[in-house]
Amino acid sequence: MNVLIVGYGRMGHEVETFLRSRNHHVVARVDPTPGVGDATEVSSELLRSSQAVIEFSLPEAVLGHARQYAGVGLPAVVGTTGWESDRAEVRNLVEGYQSSLVWGSNFSVGAHLFFALVEKAASMIADLPDYDIMVTEWHHKLKKDSPSGTALTTAERILKVLPRKKEINSERLDRAIRDDELHVASVRGGAIPGIHSVLLDSAADSLEIRHTARSRSGFALGAVLAAEWLVSSGRKGFLSVEDFVADTFASKL
Ligand SMILES: NC(=O)c1ccc[n+]([C@@H]2O[C@H](COP(=O)([O-])OP(=O)(O)OC[C@H]3O[C@@H](n4cnc5c(N)ncnc54)[C@H](O)[C@@H]3O)[C@@H](O)[C@H]2O)c1
Structure with missing residues (x-):
C-alpha cells in the first residue's frame, strides 16, 4: 500500500517504522517544520500517489486536511486529538463525498x-x-x-x-x-x-x-492496522476506532 504520513513528530516516526516493517511504501512525510519531513504541505500530487493517509499532527490541521482527503476519496486514519469542535464538519465532508475516515484518541x-x-x-x-x-x-x-x-x-x-x-x-x-x-x-x-x-x-x-503500556508504538501499530482495514474492507463513512476494533477482534469475544 502507498501511504502518506501527515505530521512527522513522535507518532509520525513510529508510524513510519510500522509501515516499513509491514512492507508498505511511504509516499512522503508531510510536516510544516522546516527540515523535518519531505514536504511541508499536502499537495494534490501527493494525494494522487497515495492509497491511504495516516495523520498524527495538530488539531488545527485536521479540518483542512480532511477536506483534501475527502475531496479525492482518499481513505484516512486520523489519530490527532483535540479537534472535537471540527468533528461535525469533518463528518459532513466525509459523508458528503462518500469518502472514508477513521478517527480515535486511542489506537492501541x-x-x-x-x-x-x-x-x-x-x-x-x-x-x-x-x-x-x-x-x-x-x-x-x-x-x-x-x-x-x-x-x-x-x-x-x-x-x-x-x-x-x-x-x-x-x-x-x-x-x-x-x-x-x-x-x-x-x-x-x-x-x-x-x-x-x-x-x-x-x-x-x-x-x-x-x-x-510499554511505549507509544502500540498506538502507531493500531493506526497502521486501521489503514490496512479501511483499504481492504472498502468501508466508507465517518468511522471511529471502535468500528475498526469491532470488525477486527471485539466481535470474537
Ligand atoms: N490516537 C492515538 O492513539 C494517539 C496516540 C498518541 C498521540 N496522539 C495524538 O497525535 C498527535 C501528535 O502526537 P505526537 O506525539 O506525534 O506529537 P508531536 O508534537 O511529536 O508531532 C506533531 C507533528 O505534527 C506537525 N504538524 C503541525 N502542524 C502540521 C500540519 N499542518 N500538517 C502536518 N503536520 C503538522 C508538527 O510539526 C509535529 O512534527 C497529538 O494530537 C496527540 O495527542 C494520538
Whole structure:
C-alpha cells in the first residue's frame, strides 16, 4: 500500500517504522517544520500517489486536511486529538463525498482488547452479586491529570454493562463506598507509561485484568492496522476506532 504520513513528530516516526516493517511504501512525510519531513504541505500530487493517509499532527490541521482527503476519496486514519469542535464538519465532508475516515484518541490494539475483556467480565458478574469490581491506574510522576482518559473509558464501559454500578467515584473516600459506586483510583510516581487494572473481587477469590503500556508504538501499530482495514474492507463513512476494533477482534469475544 502507498501511504502518506501527515505530521512527522513522535507518532509520525513510529508510524513510519510500522509501515516499513509491514512492507508498505511511504509516499512522503508531510510536516510544516522546516527540515523535518519531505514536504511541508499536502499537495494534490501527493494525494494522487497515495492509497491511504495516516495523520498524527495538530488539531488545527485536521479540518483542512480532511477536506483534501475527502475531496479525492482518499481513505484516512486520523489519530490527532483535540479537534472535537471540527468533528461535525469533518463528518459532513466525509459523508458528503462518500469518502472514508477513521478517527480515535486511542489506537492501541492492546487497550481496546483490554476494554473488550473488561466489558465481557463486567457483564458476566451482573448476576453474581458476590463479585465487586474496581479500577486502578498508575502513571509516571509528570502526568498532569487524573484519572487517565483510559481509566475513565474503562469505567464507562463497566457502567454500560453492569446495572448495579450507577456512577464513577474517583475521589479519595472518607466513608464506606456505596454499592452503586465504581471506584477509580489513580497512583502517580516514577516513569510508568501507563498501567490500568480492573479487579473483580469476592470473599472467595479475586481476578485481575491488567493492561501495561510499554511505549507509544502500540498506538502507531493500531493506526497502521486501521489503514490496512479501511483499504481492504472498502468501508466508507465517518468511522471511529471502535468500528475498526469491532470488525477486527471485539466481535470474537
Ligand atoms: N490516537 C492515538 O492513539 C494517539 C496516540 C498518541 C498521540 N496522539 C495524538 O497525535 C498527535 C501528535 O502526537 P505526537 O506525539 O506525534 O506529537 P508531536 O508534537 O511529536 O508531532 C506533531 C507533528 O505534527 C506537525 N504538524 C503541525 N502542524 C502540521 C500540519 N499542518 N500538517 C502536518 N503536520 C503538522 C508538527 O510539526 C509535529 O512534527 C497529538 O494530537 C496527540 O495527542 C494520538
